[in-house]
Amino acid sequence: MGSKDEWQRYQEALRSGDRKAAAEAFRRYQEAKRLEGKGHSRPTLVNLSTKAKAYPNAIPLDRVPEELEKNPEFFELMKRAMTKEK
Amino acid sequence: MPAVLAAADFDLPTRSATGYLLRWIVPRLEPVHLLSVLDHRQAFVLFAPQSDIIIGTGHGDVDVFTGQNESIILEVGKYDPREIEGKVIKLLSCQCGVELVPDLVENGAACAMGYTDDYLWVMDADLASVPWADKEFAGKCLLPVVAGLNVLLDGKTAQEALDTELTQYDCYAELEEDELIKSCIEFNRGNAVLLGDGGASIRARPSLALPFKLIPPPPLVMPLRA
Numbered sequence: 001m002g003s004k005d006e007w008q009r010y011q012e013a014l015r016s017g018d019r020k021a022a023a024e025a026f027r028r029y030q031e032a033k034r035l036e037g038k039g040h041s042r043p044t045l046v047n048l049s050t051k052a053k054a055y056p057n058a059i060p061l062d063r064v065p066e067e068l069e070k071n072p073e074f075f076e077l078m079k080r081a082m083t084k085e086k
Numbered sequence: 087m088p089a090v091l092a093a094a095d096f097d098l099p100t101r102s103a104t105g106y107l108l109r110w111i112v113p114r115l116e117p118v119h120l121l122s123v124l125d126h127r128q129a130f131v132l133f134a135p136q137s138d139i140i141i142g143t144g145h146g147d148v149d150v151f152t153g154q155n156e157s158i159i160l161e162v163g164k165y166d167p168r169e170i171e172g173k174v175i176k177l178l179s180c181q182c183g184v185e186l187v188p189d190l191v192e193n194g195a196a197c198a199m200g201y202t203d204d205y206l207w208v209m210d211a212d213l214a215s216v217p218w219a220d221k222e223f224a225g226k227c228l229l230p231v232v233a234g235l236n237v238l239l240d241g242k243t244a245q246e247a248l249d250t251e252l253t254q255y256d257c258y259a260e261l262e263e264d265e266l267i268k269s270c271i272e273f274n275r276g277n278a279v280l281l282g283d284g285g286a287s288i289r290a291r292p293s294l295a296l297p298f299k300l301i302p303p304p305p306l307v308m309p310l311r312a
Contacts, residue, residue: 003265041212042210044100045224048146048179050147053147080203081203
């Protein structure tokens with residue numbers, strides 16, 4: 001399964017609202033990227049929100065699944081950003 | 087009139103965003119830069135009224151833009167309109183486009199640009215001391231911002247600057263193979279707003295001098311907040 005297919009599964013999981021499935025799908029996406037030789041040094045997802053938000057400003061990509069599972073506000077941000085659903 | 091550049095650099099996202107401004111924008115501006123520990127409200131109040139453009143990068147929310155260590159620089163209802171009157175303002179921050187940007191325009195800014203949701207990108211944390219070298223990840227979101235700012239500094243209108251930024255996002259998104267980075271580019275593009283007079287412009291600044299085109303700044307050695 002290529003990273004593009006895994007990405008679609010990740011988007012589907014976000015749309016369905018299932019945090020655990022989204023986390024698992026993101027892990028598989030990361031693994032597919034690694035297998036394609038596109039793993040990188042220390043990629044980190046960052047944002048410029050204030051500490052008033054319930055999610056961190058910097059999340060290493062390998063910790064995104066964990067954050068998706070435990071943090072509903074981060075899940076909603078990912079849903080808005082990755083599926084373009086408001 | 088000098089430019090005011092308020093740029094925090096105390097954590098990974100601010101270091102990455104400010105790094106791009108240091109590399110490509112700072113050399114074009116007069117030396118009134120509220121960088122790093124100088125990026126706080128007292129200094130802003132002192133210099134902002136004299137400026138024609140305010141460029142800010144730092145953490146933000148719907149009604150607030152912050153500087154170093156999230157100290158408040160601009161907050162809805164808590165600034166003197168003299169600080170922003172007649173100015174072109176660009177805030178690279180999260181969600182300021184929702185309340186703060188409209189408030190700035192209502193209080194007399196010529197125009198203001200921001201984002202209506204979080205500004206998201208992927209950066210390489212290993213390049214935190216030389217953030218401008220992170221072309222593979224951060225550059226794809228931050229170089230369009232730099233391109234828009236350069237258009238403003240060329241003396242063109244705010245609308246032309248925004249159009250340039252949006253066009254650059256489109257180019258990077260089209261070429262991007264990494265779905266996560268592509269989604270971030272498209273998300274930021276969709277949230278970019280310009281309110282006020284799109285025809286507003288500032289005095290043109292000299293283009294980037296040759297040495298700065300070739301030679302990057304020295305590495306940033308200030309420790310980052312955990």
